[in-house]
Amino acid sequence: MKIKIIISLLFTVVICTAFLYDANPFKPKYLKLFIPKGWPQPATNIFAKNPLTEEGFQLGRKLFYDGRLSKDGNFACASCHLQFAAFANFEHDVSHGFNNSFTTRNAPALFNLAWAKELHWDGGINHIEVQPLAPITAANEMAETLENILQKLSTDSTYKSMFKAAFGDANINSQRMLKALAQFTGSIQSYNTKYDKVKRGEASFTISEQYGYDVFKKQCNVCHTEPLFTDNSFRNNGLDVNPDLNDFGRMKITGKITDSLKFKVPSLRNINITVPYMHDGRLFTLSQVIDHYRKKMNNTQPTIDSILRNKLLITNQERIDLLSFLYTLTDEELIQNKRYSEVK
Amino acid sequence: MKTIFYFLFAVSCWFTHNADGQPKKSAVKKQVNLNLVFSNTIDEHPVVLFDSSYSNPFAENFVLTKVKYYVSGITLYKSGKAISKSNQYFLIDQVNEKSLIVHLNFPENNYDSIGFLLGVDSARNCSGAQTGALDPMNDMFWTWHSGYVMQKLEGTSTQSNLPKHKFEYHLGGYSGNNSVLNFITIPFPGGQPLSIKKSTLINIHIHAAINQFWNAQSNIKISETPSCTTIGLLAKQMANNFKTIFSITEIK
Numbered sequence: 220m221k222i223k224i225i226i227s228l229l230f231t232v233v234i235c236t237a238f239l240y241d242a243n244p245f246k247p248k249y250l251k252l253f254i255p256k257g258w259p260q261p262a263t264n265i266f267a268k269n270p271l272t273e274e275g276f277q278l279g280r281k282l283f284y285d286g287r288l289s290k291d292g293n294f295a296c297a298s299c300h301l302q303f304a305a306f307a308n309f310e311h312d313v314s315h316g317f318n319n320s321f322t323t324r325n326a327p328a329l330f331n332l333a334w335a336k337e338l339h340w341d342g343g344i345n346h347i348e349v350q351p352l353a354p355i356t357a358a359n360e361m362a363e364t365l366e367n368i369l370q371k372l373s374t375d376s377t378y379k380s381m382f383k384a385a386f387g388d389a390n391i392n393s394q395r396m397l398k399a400l401a402q403f404t405g406s407i408q409s410y411n412t413k414y415d416k417v418k419r420g421e422a423s424f425t426i427s428e429q430y431g432y433d434v435f436k437k438q439c440n441v442c443h444t445e446p447l448f449t450d451n452s453f454r455n456n457g458l459d460v461n462p463d464l465n466d467f468g469r470m471k472i473t474g475k476i477t478d479s480l481k482f483k484v485p486s487l488r489n490i491n492i493t494v495p496y497m498h499d500g501r502l503f504t505l506s507q508v509i510d511h512y513r514k515k516m517n518n519t520q521p522t523i524d525s526i527l528r529n530k531l532l533i534t535n536q537e538r539i540d541l542l543s544f545l546y547t548l549t550d551e552e553l554i555q556n557k558r559y560s561e562v563k
Numbered sequence: 564m565k566t567i568f569y570f571l572f573a574v575s576c577w578f579t580h581n582a583d584g585q586p587k588k589s590a591v592k593k594q595v596n597l598n599l600v601f602s603n604t605i606d607e608h609p610v611v612l613f614d615s616s617y618s619n620p621f622a623e624n625f626v627l628t629k630v631k632y633y634v635s636g637i638t639l640y641k642s643g644k645a646i647s648k649s650n651q652y653f654l655i656d657q658v659n660e661k662s663l664i665v666h667l668n669f670p671e672n673n674y675d676s677i678g679f680l681l682g683v684d685s686a687r688n689c690s691g692a693q694t695g696a697l698d699p700m701n702d703m704f705w706t707w708h709s710g711y712v713m714q715k716l717e718g719t720s721t722q723s724n725l726p727k728h729k730f731e732y733h734l735g736g737y738s739g740n741n742s743v744l745n746f747i748t749i750p751f752p753g754g755q756p757l758s759i760k761k762s763t764l765i766n767i768h769i770h771a772a773i774n775q776f777w778n779a780q781s782n783i784k785i786s787e788t789p790s791c792t793t794i795g796l797l798a799k800q801m802a803n804n805f806k807t808i809f810s811i812t813e814i815k
Contacts, residue, residue, distance in 0.1 A: 265691075353706040353707055357707075472708055
């Protein structure tokens with residue numbers, strides 16, 4: 220009988236301890252993605268299975284700026300996604316990778332990713348959480364393995380405490396690393412350009428900007444749809460294939476010949492600071508881009524976008540006004556926002 | 564003394580009942596351990612990686628260096644009706660002996676066949692970073708075209724014209740026409756329903772006859788197609804061959 224009582228008591232103690240332990244649960248600071256007024260809801264909630272928290276965001280932020288995610292320590296995510304260039308790779312047509320290698324495409328700007336659908340120029344990535352696997356493991360980018368990265372992170376006590384703060388215990392695995400990165404990159408937002416302020420009644424366009432906005436609405440808005448300035452579709456915009464790269468874009472992913480030479484429509488937000496342009500960075504100024512659409516494009520390709528069959532009719536004056544408007548899409552608050560910067 | 568027992572009773576009730584006061588399912592149907600024992604075979608013998616004595620139905624010699632595939636959505640049936648389904652994912656990997664035995668729990672019942680998906684369903688393919696069997700560290704995830712590879716079969720053959728005489732079949736693609744996912748059902752031997760009860764540990768032995776892969780429906784010759792690493796028709800043909808190689812040899 221005594222033994223029974225002791226066992227019962229022990230059991231009770233264990234249960235009570237469990238309750239006490241529960242009374243001190245993991246309590247991260249939950250955050251909510253801000254949806255600017257008048258914007259569409261994101262098509263899918265990228266944080267549905269990855270609750271956005273301050274701790275997760277901060278861990279993702281540290282990982283984003285950490286060169287140890289690459290083989291030789293030189294290539295953090297941030298090496299090719301620079302805040303001052305709206306997280307694109309400023310002045311680089313293609314980016315530099317491990318061992319003096321080059322990538323084959325222009326590093327895209329990173330913002331408003333919660334509204335993106337497929338990622339990458341060819342849409343090959345179906346979820347923000349799995350995107351980092353591509354640059355991390357590519358031989359001409361970060362050239363590292365997940366095993367090595369986890370090994371490096373697990374010897375760092377700061378990471379141990381940050382993983383614990385973000386996920387409840389100090390276990391470091393690939394899923395948690397990827398979810399944290401997604402919390403950071405998915406939280407980078409651009410909604411404070413002059414254009415946005417005009418829309419909110421906080422500023423007004425100059426005459427040239429207003430004319431340029433009118434041209435934009437007539438000529439560009441179908442694909443570069445407001446307020447995100449992309450419709451997330453894949454289109455052939457009349458760029459001849461570069462014979463050195465033989466990059467046919469979306470076709471590689473879908474296997475469909477009708478997707479030949481189609482690439483993702485990039486957002487025009489921050490376009491002035493994400494030079495150069497196009498999937499392989501072949502155009503170095505916005506004037507060249509406009510001239511591409513009104514004159515230079517190859518509109519004879521079978522998969523050319525139907526909107527571009529006759530090229531775009533943009534006069535010289537309209538071109539100047541359109542440029543004025545495009546400059547209003549630069550988001551100073553995004554590029555100055557300390558919350559997105561490296562923690563020094 | 565009584566107080567302790569009342570307390571324990573209350574605790575046990577709390578554990579076995581949901582918030583709405585209904586007993587949990589597990590309290591009604593006993594869960595039974597069930598193992599699927601996979602055996603990748605060549606001529607009825609378990610595959611030995613790096614064994615150089617194999618040849619396929621086209622008399623092409625080959626050495627296997629990798630045999631890996633996903634099995635998921637394991638379902639037990641009675642008279643054609645799905646009775647119970649597991650939501651787990653398993654990676655069968657020839658180099659990892661433990662992975663060949665899949666441990667499951669199913670409710671006690673009579674069952675007459677088993678079914679499972681070869682690969683990872685499309686919903687899970689699009690659900691972001693995963694862990695466990697689906698951890699990308701298992702080298703079964705395409706980084707440049709998000710999605711799980713359903714099956715990897717690799718090796719060498721003097722018939723292959725690739726560098727180092729390699730052959731490599733990585734079958735992937737989860738949506739639309741490019742899907743390599745196949746759900747297969749296999750009746751239990753003898754066509755008799757099997758009573759799965761708590762008192763017995765049940766091992767369902769499943770053989771995967773690798774040599775049927777080469778010619779079950781389409782002919783795959785190493786000399787002609789030593790590799791398949793992208794989505795498309797070839798991957799689908801290979802997947803359709805692959806889905807035929809499974810059979811239950813015994814249940815005990």
